[in-house]
Amino acid sequence: MSEASVTGAGSRTEPDLEADGSAPRLGPWLWLVGAVILVAGVLFGYDQGVIAGALIGIEKEWDVSTRLVEVITSWVTLGALVGALVAGSIADRIGRRAAVLVAAVLFVAGAIIEAASPNPTVLVVGRLVVGFGVGVASVAAPLYAAEMAPTRVRGRFVSWYQFGITFGIFLAYLVDQLLSSGDRWRAMLGVSAVPAVLLVLLILPSTDTPRWYVTKGRKADARRAVERIRPDDPDAGMAEIEDSIAEDVPQASGGEVFGRRWRTPLLLGIGLAVFQQITGINAIIYYANKIFAAAGFESVADQTAATTWAIGAVNVLATLIAVAFVDRLGRRPLLLAGLVGMAVSLTAVGFAFRSLADIPEDPVTQTARVTNSGALALVGLVVYIASFAFSLGPVVWTLINEIFPRSIRGRGVSVATAFNWGSAWLVSQFFLSLTESIGQAATFWLFAAMCVLAFLWIWRFVPETRGRSLEDIEQMWVDRAES
Numbered sequence: 386m387s388e389a390s391v392t393g394a395g396s397r398t399e400p401d402l403e404a405d406g407s408a409p410r411l412g413p414w415l416w417l418v419g420a421v422i423l424v425a426g427v428l429f430g431y432d433q434g435v436i437a438g439a440l441i442g443i444e445k446e447w448d449v450s451t452r453l454v455e456v457i458t459s460w461v462t463l464g465a466l467v468g469a470l471v472a473g474s475i476a477d478r479i480g481r482r483a484a485v486l487v488a489a490v491l492f493v494a495g496a497i498i499e500a501a502s503p504n505p506t507v508l509v510v511g512r513l514v515v516g517f518g519v520g521v522a523s524v525a526a527p528l529y530a531a532e533m534a535p536t537r538v539r540g541r542f543v544s545w546y547q548f549g550i551t552f553g554i555f556l557a558y559l560v561d562q563l564l565s566s567g568d569r570w571r572a573m574l575g576v577s578a579v580p581a582v583l584l585v586l587l588i589l590p591s592t593d594t595p596r597w598y599v600t601k602g603r604k605a606d607a608r609r610a611v612e613r614i615r616p617d618d619p620d621a622g623m624a625e626i627e628d629s630i631a632e633d634v635p636q637a638s639g640g641e642v643f644g645r646r647w648r649t650p651l652l653l654g655i656g657l658a659v660f661q662q663i664t665g666i667n668a669i670i671y672y673a674n675k676i677f678a679a680a681g682f683e684s685v686a687d688q689t690a691a692t693t694w695a696i697g698a699v700n701v702l703a704t705l706i707a708v709a710f711v712d713r714l715g716r717r718p719l720l721l722a723g724l725v726g727m728a729v730s731l732t733a734v735g736f737a738f739r740s741l742a743d744i745p746e747d748p749v750t751q752t753a754r755v756t757n758s759g760a761l762a763l764v765g766l767v768v769y770i771a772s773f774a775f776s777l778g779p780v781v782w783t784l785i786n787e788i789f790p791r792s793i794r795g796r797g798v799s800v801a802t803a804f805n806w807g808s809a810w811l812v813s814q815f816f817l818s819l820t821e822s823i824g825q826a827a828t829f830w831l832f833a834a835m836c837v838l839a840f841l842w843i844w845r846f847v848p849e850t851r852g853r854s855l856e857d858i859e860q861m862w863v864d865r866a867e868s
């Protein structure tokens with residue numbers, strides 16, 4: 386990720402209203418930028434969520450081993466890891482708009498490869514290509530939006546992206562549900578080309594960001610871009626951009642990121658990124674249908690309905706809670722409360738599976754046990770998803786973008802993001818094998834134990850950043866290192 390790729394970072398501390406307290410007016414071009422960021426988020430989420438339903442058809446068409454199912458599922462995250470790491474330099478070199486275009490084209494190509502794959506190997510290649518697109522988009526789209534939006538609405542633009550991701554997961558589940566009766570997994574995967582084409586259509590008429598043009602010495606282009614997005618006062622717009630570039634801090638060397646001085650924020654960023662994943666979120670997002678099948682939801686229709694509404698819709702709605710409260714209640718209360726909900730619900734899901742594991746012979750008791758355990762698993766998973774979505778989901782990203790001092794922010798966020806994708810890969814790659822070796826119940830209890838660890842670690846080490854300027858936060862690390 387590049388230095389510039391986190392310019393949106395400071396946005397979360399910017400006021401969202403005009404000086405007179407009214408909501409800022411967005412011109413037509415800014416709506417277009419908003420649409421770009423939303424559709425990019427939807428694409429990201431769609432590609433994460435769609436595999437849950439597609440696996441059912443894939444396993445029917447080909448005789449794939451558990452290991453191969455894990456590879457088909459998880460290699461999107463591997464591609465994303467690489468994509469996110471190179472996206473910053475791509476966006477610096479060819480521009481933010483072109484980088485989003487590259488991501489969209491990769492999505493289309495990957496979706497076509499997936500939908501047409503004659504065998505599992507080609508499907509895995511398609512997954513990697515799509516993942517690479519996800520990774521590039523996960524950096525380039527928020528960057529594009531953060532640099533396009535006037536300061537006062539920047540925070541809101543970045544949260545649209547978060548919302549887009551959860552909405553994309555929901556949409557994928559809905560498409561899975563609609564197409565599940567015919568096992569049409571190729572159509573499920575191929576449909577992701579539609580929002581990708583939409584993204585191309587939205588970004589083509591747009592310009593690159595004024596900030597990028599200025600850094601490339603293309604002042605006339607920058608001016609034209611500013612005239613479009615701030616027709617009311619282009620002079621002020623230009624001055625704002627030139628000032629902010631003049632205030633930029635030179636980026637520290639790679640070594641400094643890992644040096645003693647900034648060890649605390651680096652460890653916090655990595656810890657938050659890893660805990661967000663090892664508490665199990667993507668095991669549930671990706672393997673939701675399999676989990677519901679194991680919990681006694683017999684028909685595919687019941688499994689996909691549970692996934693769509695209990696996981697997908699709840700995820701979207703609870704994300705809105707975080708957006709509303711993160712600046713009012715603060716980061717720590719949301720994180721800690723969410724982790725309590727996650728730990729308790731995962732423990733309950735574990736008990737549901739434990740009770741399913743030793744089913745009695747008697748058919749009447751058997752049916753009752755399956756019904757009760759299935760209901761407990763369903764309620765547990767709803768509580769888990771809701772708890773994640775108002776806490777670790779969005780708040781971890783907010784914190785990761787706040788805690789790094791300016792001189793290492795680009796690289797720091799990049800390292801934390803890489804750890805996030807890396808841990809997402811680990812969990813999705815080994816989840817099924819883990820359930821096969823230690824059982825479903827123990828696997829969920831293991832995730833619950835990780836929630837307890839995360840709770841203790843956050844309680845002890847993560848400071849509250851609500852209402853603090855980025856400079857304050859930076860000073861806090863300096864004071865701590867010196868004391």
Ligand code: BGC
Binds near residue numbers: 550661700
């Ligand atoms: C995580 C993703 C996850 C998503 C679920 C995000 O904050 O980074 O890995 O799939 O939340 O909504």
